[in-house]
Each structure stands twice: as structure tokens, then as C-alpha cells.
Amino acid sequence: MNLSQFSLEGKVAVVTGGSRGIGRAAALAMADAGSHVVVSSRKIADLEGVAAEISAKGVKGRAIAAHVGKMEDSKALIDQVVKEFGRLDILVNNAGTNPYFGTMMDQDEKTYDITMNVNVKSIFFLSQMAAKIMKTQGGGSIINTSSIGGIRAGELGVYCATKAAVIMLTQVMAKEWGQYGIRVNAIAPGIIKTRLSEALWKNPEVNARAVSQIPMMRLGEPEELAGIVVFLASKAGSYVTGETIVIDGGRVHGEPAWREKK
């Protein structure tokens, strides 16, 4: 098999939420595959280190601060990328947030709006901006970060609803933009050890309960999602669109079956 189909040589990628966790791992993997990568998040200081790691791989790494919940920031990000690189081939809509842990009975409007804004509205408009550029280039790849919380009802009410919306946005965008050579796919991680999920894995009791529900009986690491992102971004995934790929150690299929007693 010719592995060059996984190459991203000469491509220009943008990763939102690229300063740490899943976004950082995806950005570094795409750089390994030959893409220039712009990492973006709110805090420039956190991004600079990742951009330096990317540049050390022999491609261009660039850090641009943007709050994806603010339209003017999203627009400035895409404009700056096109100004500096002249094109945009890959957009990884990965920035996400969950500002509220608790019952939906008690959730307030402020945390509802933040979650919807950052997890859904930003993906719609960043994708729209990117697609207009990709259309003129003859194609591109958009990869959205959903969650298994968007597939089956979890405990994080509004967050789960936003991640379900990401899956449907992915499908309808794929349906409309396939004609332009633009593929739109999503990844749906289970529990991955990052700052966003630390409330789950730093508490030994909660961690043990989560692990007991995962067939692979462990949480995931950000690097375990990176290969899928490269696949979806590259020629290897050239006929895949509208899909949501689950990476969760088997959790959506239920608890481990016939578990050996230890």
C-alpha cells in the first residue's frame, strides 16, 4: 500500500483549540504528515509553544489568538490565514467548552448561551467562512469535534445537545458542499484525558466508574485521535464525507461483556 496517500505535504491547516489536549495532538500529527498548521485558541502564550513544536518539524507553525465564540475573532482568524498562507485546505473545528456540571433543572441562561455559542455557532460560521475559500480552491476537508455525548444521552445535558448538533451540522454541510470537493466529517471521542475532562478522571471514584463502563477498560489519550484526523484530512479519506467516527474504547457499545474477574 502506498502510504503517501496519508501525506498532507504543502497543505494549510487551521486547528481551533490547538493549544492543548486533542487539538494540540491533531495539530502535531498533521505537521508530521507535512502540513503547515495554524493553531488557535484564546490564550496566545499557550499557543506559541505548540507553534514552535510544529515549526521544529520543518513545516510552518503559526499561533493566532481567537475566541471562537466571537464572530469578529473567527473572521479575523480566517482572514489572517489566507493573507499569510494564500490558501486554506483543512479546518479542524475542535475548540469546545463545558462551563457547567450539574442538572438541567438548575442550569442558567449564561452557561447555556456560552456552550451553544462555542460548541455550535462557531462551527457553523467558521466552516462557512472556510468553505467559501475551499470552494474557490476546488475542495478541502473540515473536521468537527463532536463527542459520544452527542450520540447517546449522557449526564452533561446541554453539552450533549451541542455535540449532537455538531453531528447534524457535519451531515448537512457534507450534503451541500460535496459538490465543491469539500468533505466534512466529525470525530466523536469518549473520555480522553485532557483538562476539559479532568473533573472526571481526577476523582478516583468517578474515574473508576467511567473505566468500568468502557470495554477497553481505560480512558483515551489525545494522541489516539490524531491518526483519524490525518486520515480524514488526507487523500486516504477522499471518499469519506458526512461521517462521525467514534473513538471511545468501545463505550457506545455498552459495558464490558463477560468480564474476567480479577
Ligand SMILES: NC(=O)c1ccc[n+]([C@@H]2O[C@H](COP(=O)([O-])OP(=O)(O)OC[C@H]3O[C@@H](n4cnc5c(N)ncnc54)[C@H](OP(=O)(O)O)[C@@H]3O)[C@@H](O)[C@H]2O)c1
Ligand atoms: N476530553 C474529552 O474527554 C472529550 C470527549 C469528547 C469530546 N471532547 C471535545 O474535544 C474538544 C477538545 O477538548 P479537549 O478535551 O482537548 O480539551 P482541552 O484540553 O481543555 O482543550 C480545549 C481547547 O479549546 C480551547 N478553547 C476553549 N474555549 C475556547 C474559545 N471560546 N475559543 C477558542 N478556543 C477555546 C482551549 O484553549 P484556550 O483556553 O486558550 O482558549 C484549548 O485549546 C472539545 O470540543 C471537546 O468538547 C473532549
